[in-house]
Amino acid sequence: MDPVPPAACAIWLHALISAHRPTGSSLSDRAGKAGLLASIIIFGGAGGIGSAIARWLAARGDRLHLVGRDPARLAAIAREVDAPSSLADVTDPAAIAAAVAAAAQDGGLAGLVYAVGTINLKPIGALTEADFERDWRVNALGAALALKAAAPSLKQVEGSSVVLFSTVAVRQGLAAHASVSMAKGAVEGLTLALAAELAPKVRVNCIAPSLTRTPLADALTRNEALAKAVAETHALRRLGEADDIAGLAAFLLGPDAAWITGQVIGVDGGRSTLRTKG
Numbered sequence: 001m002d003p004v005p006p007a008a009c010a011i012w013l014h015a016l017i018s019a020h021r022p023t024g025s026s027l028s029d030r031a032g033k034a035g036l037l038a039s040i041i042i043f044g045g046a047g048g049i050g051s052a053i054a055r056w057l058a059a060r061g062d063r064l065h066l067v068g069r070d071p072a073r074l075a076a077i078a079r080e081v082d083a084p085s086s087l088a089d090v091t092d093p094a095a096i097a098a099a100v101a102a103a104a105q106d107g108g109l110a111g112l113v114y115a116v117g118t119i120n121l122k123p124i125g126a127l128t129e130a131d132f133e134r135d136w137r138v139n140a141l142g143a144a145l146a147l148k149a150a151a152p153s154l155k156q157v158e159g160s161s162v163v164l165f166s167t168v169a170v171r172q173g174l175a176a177h178a179s180v181s182m183a184k185g186a187v188e189g190l191t192l193a194l195a196a197e198l199a200p201k202v203r204v205n206c207i208a209p210s211l212t213r214t215p216l217a218d219a220l221t222r223n224e225a226l227a228k229a230v231a232e233t234h235a236l237r238r239l240g241e242a243d244d245i246a247g248l249a250a251f252l253l254g255p256d257a258a259w260i261t262g263q264v265i266g267v268d269g270g271r272s273t274l275r276t277k278g
């Protein structure tokens with residue numbers, strides 16, 4: 001038999017890979033129960049990063065359900081991305097469960113994003129027990145309860161995916177971050193534990209941003225001198241924008257990330273790992 005020429009071999013291989021590659025279509029193209037499109041629920045959907053994720057996902061046709069506290073902000077983004085929404089405070093376990101049930105009721109859940117958080121920066125001497133408890137509840141316990149409520153529905157939809165949020169201040173020690181770093185460290189533990197427990201049906205990953213221009217960070221970023229000084233601590237010499245984070249979240253929620261789970265990924269301009277001065 002004549003050997004197959006290398007060029008023909010490459011074309012054949014490309015065709016084979018293309019035929020088996022995910023299409024790049026949205027995760028929630030995969031039907032949930034009753035053949036309806038499954039939804040991706042976004043806690044913090046009206047926030048800086050949560051709303052950016054909602055726009056990325058809506059643009060590729062994912063079905064969404066947004067959750068937030070502020071009725072006006074939530075209604076505005078829900079209208080923009082044409083998604084239903086639920087009002088819920090994440091310190092209220094019953095409200096979390098009700099929001100998840102509302103999101104899952106038609107086609108099940110193809111994904112969950114927990115983009116809720118606090119930046120409560122104080123030296124240890126100024127942190128009260130109430131500070132620690134609130135930061136832990138909003139960042140970590142809320143995420144755990146959201147996942148507990150959502151897990152049965154997520155398991156029913158093939159290829160479902162979860163994205164949680166940590167911070168650069170877990171891997172990089174930063175002064176005045178004790179309470180938020182402790183709470184976000186718990187989120188990283190939760191990510192790994194549930195990625196193991198829910199495999200192979202549900203993928204669970206976590207994004208750890210550095211300082212990103214959103215309402216949450218406004219107290220730090222509206223002071224331009226401070227913002228510039230913090231930007232200079234990043235190898236890439238700028239602060240993050242919500243879209244820097246949303247692009248990775250959209251990827252992790254989609255079929256092209258089908259073999260990625262149990263990862264904490266820094267989107268931080270290099271701050272957690274690089275020092276380019278001194």
Ligand SMILES: NC(=O)c1ccc[n+]([C@@H]2O[C@H](COP(=O)([O-])OP(=O)(O)OC[C@H]3O[C@@H](n4cnc5c(N)ncnc54)[C@H](OP(=O)(O)O)[C@@H]3O)[C@@H](O)[C@H]2O)c1
Pocket residue numbers: 043044045046047048049050067068069070071073074088089090091114115116117118138165166167168208209210211212213214215216217
């Ligand atoms: N921005 C940064 O520099 C930065 C850095 C590291 C990590 N992160 C993490 O990234 C994620 C997204 O943050 P972001 O910057 O987009 O913040 P953001 O703009 O403040 O958005 C957070 C959203 O969370 C919601 N939220 C806050 N407390 C809540 C509660 N008790 N119950 C229900 N919803 C609540 C808010 O809803 P309402 O609008 O309805 O009040 C808000 O829309 C968070 O996990 C944050 O910790 C951000």
